[in-house]
Amino acid sequence: MQEQLSLLDLVLDASFTVQFVMAILMLASMLSWYMIVNRFLYFRNAQDEMYQFEERFWSGVDLAQLYREGNEKAADGHVLLGMESIFRAGFKEFSRLAQQSEMDADAVIEGSRRAMRVATMREEERLERHLAFLASVGSTSPYIGLFGTVWGIMHSFRGLANTTQATLATVAPGISEALVATAMGLFAAIPAVLAYNRFASRVDVLSNRYDTFTDEFSSILYRQAFALRTREKQVN
Amino acid sequence: MNTSIYAKPVAPRIVYRPILATLVLHGLMLYFLTVNWTDTGGEVTRVKPVPRVINARLVDVSEFKPKPKPKPAAKPKAKAKPRPVAKAKPKSKPKPVAKVKPVAKPKTAVKPKPKAEPRISEQELAAIARADLSHAMAQEEQVQATATADEMAASFAALIQQTVVNYWNRPPSARNGMEALLAIQLIPTGEVVSVTVLKSSGNTAFDRSAINAVEKAGSFPELQNLPSREFEKTFRRFRLLFRPEDLRY
Numbered sequence: 001m002q003e004q005l006s007l008l009d010l011v012l013d014a015s016f017t018v019q020f021v022m023a024i025l026m027l028a029s030m031l032s033w034y035m036i037v038n039r040f041l042y043f044r045n046a047q048d049e050m051y052q053f054e055e056r057f058w059s060g061v062d063l064a065q066l067y068r069e070g071n072e073k074a075a076d077g078h079v080l081l082g083m084e085s086i087f088r089a090g091f092k093e094f095s096r097l098a099q100q101s102e103m104d105a106d107a108v109i110e111g112s113r114r115a116m117r118v119a120t121m122r123e124e125e126r127l128e129r130h131l132a133f134l135a136s137v138g139s140t141s142p143y144i145g146l147f148g149t150v151w152g153i154m155h156s157f158r159g160l161a162n163t164t165q166a167t168l169a170t171v172a173p174g175i176s177e178a179l180v181a182t183a184m185g186l187f188a189a190i191p192a193v194l195a196y197n198r199f200a201s202r203v204d205v206l207s208n209r210y211d212t213f214t215d216e217f218s219s220i221l222y223r224q225a226f227a228l229r230t231r232e233k234q235v236n
Numbered sequence: 237m238n239t240s241i242y243a244k245p246v247a248p249r250i251v252y253r254p255i256l257a258t259l260v261l262h263g264l265m266l267y268f269l270t271v272n273w274t275d276t277g278g279e280v281t282r283v284k285p286v287p288r289v290i291n292a293r294l295v296d297v298s299e300f301k302p303k304p305k306p307k308p309a310a311k312p313k314a315k316a317k318p319r320p321v322a323k324a325k326p327k328s329k330p331k332p333v334a335k336v337k338p339v340a341k342p343k344t345a346v347k348p349k350p351k352a353e354p355r356i357s358e359q360e361l362a363a364i365a366r367a368d369l370s371h372a373m374a375q376e377e378q379v380q381a382t383a384t385a386d387e388m389a390a391s392f393a394a395l396i397q398q399t400v401v402n403y404w405n406r407p408p409s410a411r412n413g414m415e416a417l418l419a420i421q422l423i424p425t426g427e428v429v430s431v432t433v434l435k436s437s438g439n440t441a442f443d444r445s446a447i448n449a450v451e452k453a454g455s456f457p458e459l460q461n462l463p464s465r466e467f468e469k470t471f472r473r474f475r476l477l478f479r480p481e482d483l484r485y
Contacts, residue, residue, distance in 0.1 A: 008270060030258050033258040033261055033262070187265075
C-alpha cells in the first residue's frame, strides 16, 4: 500500500469474483477482436471478389464460359463466394431445367430464381456470422464489468465496517481494483459496438448488391429461356 | 465440384491473421497500460527524477537565513506569493505586496515618453536612463520578494528537516556513512500518516531512531499554510534521508 499499486497487483489482489469477471471480459475482448479482424478481412475479400466478378460478368463473356472458369477456379482449391456462387447456383439450375423440354420458360426461370435465392441466403448467413457475438459483447460487457465493480466495492466497504478507524486508504485499493473491471468491460464493449454497426451496414450493402445482381441475372436468363423455347417450337 | 447447389457452403478459413492481430493488440495494450501505470503512480512518490532527499543534519541557525536567489526567468507577477521566511511564519504577507507596487509605476511612466517625443533631449535621455535603472532595480527587488513555489517548498522542507533533527536521538552505534532513507506520508493538516524505511542503514537501532524522530515530531502544522497544490506535489509523500555526518567517529 505504501508503494504505488501496479495494474498487475490490482488484478492479482482482487477478490475471486472480480477476477472471474475480469477473466470473462478479457476473453470477450480477445474473441471480439478476433472476430472483428476476421470479419474485416472477410468483407474485404467479398467486396474485392464481387467487383472482380461483376466486371467479368458484364464484360460480355459467354455465361457458359464464365461457369467453366468458375469450375476451374474451384478445382484449384479456390473457394467461390458471394456473387459468383449466386451466379453458379442460378446458372446450374437454369441449364438443368432448360434441358427438360416439357418445362416452359417461366418454370425454368422460377426454378433458377429459387436456387439463387437460396444461394443469396447462404451468402448473407456467411456474412453475418459472428456479428451476433459482437453485438452481445457490445451490449453486455459493460454490465458484466459493472457487476465486478459493484461486487468489489461492496467488499471493500464491508472491510471498512470492521475497522475502527475508517480512512480512505483502507477502501481505496479495493475500489481501484474493482474499477478495473468496469474499465475492461468498456474496453471490450466499445470496439465491439463500433465494429458491429459498421459490419451490419456492410452486410446490408453487400446483400443489396446480391439482390440486384439476382434480378439482373434472372432477366438475362429469362431472355435466353424464352429464345430457347421459341426455337424449339419452330423446330417442332 | 459438388453436385447439389444446396451443399454445405465452404467458407474460407481466416484464422491466423485475426489471432495474430488480437494477440498483438492485447499485448500492446497490456504493455502500455502497465508501463504508463507505474509512471503515473510514480509521480506521486517521486516528484522529480532525483528523489527529494532531505539531508538531516544539524544545521546552524545562521545558515538558515533566507538566501534569496533571483531567478532569471521570473516574470513580474502582481500576485507574487509572499516568501515565507525559513521560520515559516505566514506573517510576511504585507511586506512583499508593498514592494510589488512601485514596479508598476516606473513602467507606465517610461512607456509614453518615447511615443510622444520622437526627438529626445539629453535631459530626457538621462531621465529615461534613470527610469530604466529604477525600473530594473524595482524588478530585481520584486524578484527577490517573489518566492517561487520551489523556494517555498524548500523552506518547508528545511523546516521539517529541522524539526525532525530536534527530535532525533541517535543511538551510540551510529557511525558516519550510515544512511537511512525513510518514506513519509503526510496529510494536508501536516500530520504524519505513515513512516516506512525505504532503505535501511543496516543498523536497526539507527533505523528505529530515525523513525522515532519522525514519529515524535508527529505533525508539521506549518504545512497548512502551503497551497494544496504544492503540498500534493511535494509533501504528500516525500523521502527523508538520515545521515549522521557530524559525528566524528
